[in-house]
Amino acid sequence: MSTIAPAAVKPLPEWRRFRFPQSLYKYGAVLGAAGFIWWSLDFLRIDVERLPGILGRMFDVLSERYWPPQVSRVMESGYIEAVVDTFQMSYVATVVGILIAIPLAWFGSFNMTPSRRYLYPVARMIVMSCRSVHEMIWTILLVAIVGFGMLPGTLAMTMFCIGFSGKLLAEAIEAIRNGPVEAIRASGANELQVFVFAVLPQVRVAWTGIAIYTWDVVFRAATVVGFFGAGGMGHYLRESVQRVESQEVAAIVLSIILIVFAAELVSAWIRARISRAIA
């Protein structure tokens, strides 16, 4: 390289990539992470040495006992009915859940809540509580209280839906422009009117997308709630698992995957139609 004369008279600094103590922190962090993983594996009683063998045998185990799938199981009329039941549960749960989530999202949105001191934290806590509890735990609880069947399943899915959509709907409200809000407020409208005329039109598009996405997720969960006695396809899954009919289990799992795929395609199609209609 052609010689470059230093511009200043003073000597140029020496530079190494990792100077003390930054190098210590970096190496310490890497070692710490590795150590943590090692300890976790030990605590969880996962035998690292046998791991490659277990993973290698995974496919053998599945192909021996679970293939070919027992398709007749999913063709039973009871199962077809269960699929319809699953759809109905997810549908009601989504509609009711979102209807409940809308006011919660309104109160739980930092910019548009009518009362930041009382309504906001309460609404946020309700939504967070619904979110924190796993949908299967809701299912177990409600089956214990209400009994078996589609009702507890629907109620559980409703709680799940409130938690899931409440957060997303509130985030959409927090992303609106303040201009129309100010304008409606200035005309003397009360908070509800402000919500209806300034907020709703702005979030309409986002909320429609959220609603459809929520149904998608709720349906996916609804396919499994029957496992704990709450109606739907999951019941058949549990039966086959308990009877150790592995090929039936395979058939049911595959049918769940296919049906969820179909539901996703349908919801994607609906979303595309709606965005074209709105655009």
Added chain:
Amino acid sequence: MSAILEVRDLRVRYSAGKEVLKGINFTVRSDDFLAIIGPSGSGKSTLIRCVNRLVEPNAGEILFEGRDLLRLGESEMRAARRNIGMIFQEFNLIERLSVIDNVLTGRLGYTGTWRSLFRAYTRDDIRNAIRLLDRVGLIEHLDKRADQLSGGQRQRVGIARALIQDPKMLLVDEPTSSLDPKIAREVMGLIREIAREFGVPVLCNIHDVNLALEYCTRVIGLQDGIKRFDGAPAEIDKRVLADIYAMETL
């Protein structure tokens, strides 16, 4: 004076059908500071990107140090790019990396894949990076993140990055369009100084005609994909400008 770059009958057509460069011919000599002027849409940006094949031309020859770049395979082209330094309008630094790491990325063409994963550049590379940063006046900002610098400072990092490649030619794409007028002159001056110091010819896109005339030794005027002028800055008068910028004077 030997010709370091010879462009012959360069043609570029975008897939939409519009021909952007319609047969460009020119030469860059080893002591040139060549400015390309012309209205927007004339093809200046495309032309400069063809030289190091960031854009693939449809026809023509680009002879760099006697070799036709358009015939080179992928790895040969990468090797050729090492000898061509490029300075960008939007600086194109790696925002999250420090100033010195940004300059060092100029040596990636000389650094193996495995070593570059750990950013293990040679000691010579690091020493040269420091010297270059001192030369462009950024020695106090060695370890600062690139996104903490001002526009003018960022462009100077870009200059250092281009020069650490030890290039045989510099491609400069609108170096001052994103800068204040005062900073723009400083940057142009720095580019000219350094190019002379290192003995590197410059091919420079510029849309500010006054700036071009002040700093360059030769001018090429482009309009609508065709070369309309090729000569010394002194030869440029109102008539020539009207000819090049025909559409803009409207």
Added chain:
Amino acid sequence: MRAGAADLTAYDLHADQISAWRNRSRRMRYGTYFMVAALIAWSVEAIVIGDTDWDRISWASMFKSARQFMDVDFSILGSLLTPAIETALMATLGTLLGLVLAVPVAWLGAANISPLGKFSYAFGRALMTMSRSVHELVWALIFVAAVGLGALAGVLAMGIRSIGFISKTVAEAIEDVNPGPVEAMRAVGANRFQVLLFGILPQVIPVFIGNVIFEWDVNIRRSTIMGLVGAGGLGLALHRQMSAYNYGGVATVLLVILLLIIAGEIASYLARRAVI
């Protein structure tokens, strides 16, 4: 200037067009509302009337069941410490596994850098969808069948489940990347790997880290139910208490789960603040 007869006809035509369009879209909207309502009615009928045995349940019995949860059985609290730690560790390892596997999937599923063009892109997207379409409980069942009972099945289930979200968001970030630095890296003569490493990756890292933290948070929830099908953690304790009909014990486990989730929320909030 008064409008001439011809202009009035033009206005009338235009007004007619608008009201015709309004009527059509109004009909479409009401049609959609009607369909939605009809589906609700049909579904509610099936759930509430068809399926529910109103003779057996009553407000009294439900109240009684609910009250049983109120007698929290604190005696089992000590035995829940180990499962709680197990649950947290399973979630962490599962997230780590997920993020490691998500990197190549994101690479495949990003339209601008997918190595084999449309084919690898479609394959990558299919992997993302598959990971997300299968409920974590089903993944847990699959892995318990494949590798046996215990925490390993849970870690694998959550790892596979997490691939979808992380790789999808990272792939979208890759597709939205600023092309300038990529151009600069090509111009210095970097090879394809170096262009990826220096041009694209640094831009994608903030999104990646943020989403990993989010997914870790979600995985703590998922981890609590893994034990219900034998994959380790608090779920197993929950299952045991339920099987013994010890509703007080169930309540205890649920409280511990809630505490764990709150701890996870705080941790992920702090982690997010530290990074962004």
